[in-house]
Amino acid sequence: MTQQIGFAGQLYPEQMQEVASRGFKSVINNRPDYEEGAQQPTAAQVQAAAEAQGLSYVHQPVISGQITQENVEQFAKYINELPKPVLAFCRTGNRCNNLYQLAKQMDLLDD
Secondary structure, eight states: OOSSEEEESOOOGGGHHHHHHTTOOEEEEOOOTTTTOTTSOOHHHHHHHHHHTTOEEEEOOOOTTOOOHHHHHHHHHHHHHSOSSEEEEOSSSHHHHHHHHHHHHTTOOOO
16 A cells, blocks of 8 residues: 555445545456355446546456456556546455556556
8 A cells, every 4th residue: 555556345335435535536446246246336336436426436357366467457557547546446455455566566557
């Protein structure tokens, strides 16, 4: 976690107001829809709530334990282009952190 990016476990539509109030400008969702079943909110539900709070939103589904180079490159592109700070989330936050650390190791981040 840096001043430009934070990581979180599953976020819900009703939490987007708090995300915005904490100063985040963008949200990246790294969870595939229905990864954990029907109780997980869909990307579209989270996106609608995020955008209603003025947040930029990206859905980049990444399969846990199967991160590809393409996933890392796309994640880095989003981090570099989205308004900051960015809050990235997945089931626990670990997948997002792994994407970030790999992007950093590959020198793909502008910061």
